Amino acid sequence: MKPELAAVKALAFDVFGTVVDWRGSIAREVRTLAKDQGLRVNAAKFSDAWRAGYRPAMNRVASGELPWTKIDDLHRIILDEVLARFKITALTEAEKTHLNFAWHRLKPWPDAVRGLKRLKKRFTIATLSNGNVALLNNMAKHAGLPWDLILSAEIFHHYKPAPEAYLGAADILGLKPGEVMMVAAHKDDLRHAAQQGLKTALVLRPLEYGKGKHPDLSPEPAFDINARDFNDLADQLGT
């Protein structure tokens, strides 16, 4: 392990895309629903449209246009728009609620559970996600994600990349920012964490946006660690 990382006591994980495969999971649920209902839907495009509404919706909260609104409720606002756009009009309220909670049932990447168990032996492992606490807890129960604790923008009432989310996580852990390492598949999340003094680990998730998409996953020396997956991260952290 790099000597400057000896102070790290906790790892804070981005979740959507970093720990779980949101696109594949949502598309699977949409495909099942479409089959049950006899609908024709491009499930991958539906997933992408739903996800595309995510950052704009959080921006409406960050700008003050909306009061604090948790992700479950933002997901539902976006879902209603996407259903209209895809001309899906026959779902009952219960079916829409169930579909909205597909985000509570996202499946982890193949290395995630084993990697987290290894990392947990040496570090506090926490979520630091924009997902709300109930979503993250239900996901953990479904998928067997062994978090020590669930931290969320919901606790700090600030969505990443607001400084309050990163600094709030360090504070509530009783740690200095430099004792916390942000782990994410997204460079912007890591850059914002680094600006607040957190350590950073990039984990490559080349399939997050589907086959044929090429997110920018080139290693960057500015990050403390560049890892292929959670097992590689555990190797590089000596656990």
Add this chain to the structure above:
Amino acid sequence: MKPELAAVKALAFDVFGTVVDWRGSIAREVRTLAKDQGLRVNAAKFSDAWRAGYRPAMNRVASGELPWTKIDDLHRIILDEVLARFKITALTEAEKTHLNFAWHRLKPWPDAVRGLKRLKKRFTIATLSNGNVALLNNMAKHAGLPWDLILSAEIFHHYKPAPEAYLGAADILGLKPGEVMMVAAHKDDLRHAAQQGLKTALVLRPLEYGKGKHPDLSPEPAFDINARDFNDLADQLGT
């Protein structure tokens, strides 16, 4: 299981006294310290004096005399008073910090870890403690307490028995109050939880205040469950 408990999805646990033996754990650390330092201290009385400052300190926060102050910092204020009263003047700052963090190293009652593991199979198990998040996380890491998530008065900025703590826990879990069961060894905690609509389970901890002390642990039909320990609670909840 009683049919009216079928809706319960999460158990929220009081921690000090209910999950861990604060008095025996603190006394052990004080005894070790006294031996190392060549001091004569009644370790049990020291523990009781420290704990006796706890509710008054939280009341200073609740009344607005102090701004929001986490338990680690309240514990330290009380510790400084207790050290003065016991005429212990030779501790270094590092020794006082270490002693203050004895609350992060409290030992669970013998049935706690096994009982929690059983309960976790069927329910979300969360802390709902006035202890701060870092304290509860460190305690869980030390003692192997398998929480799904750590909830604390620190998240809601209201100490129990404020309604905001009980209702905040249900809200952040995405549940109705009646879907959450408060588990505690203290009747007042349960009565306040019940006033907010939570279900209640009393767990008997006859040794919390030491041998020869007799806390009021008579069963009460007003509580949904009266249990001998966490294994009995798991039995009564059918898990």
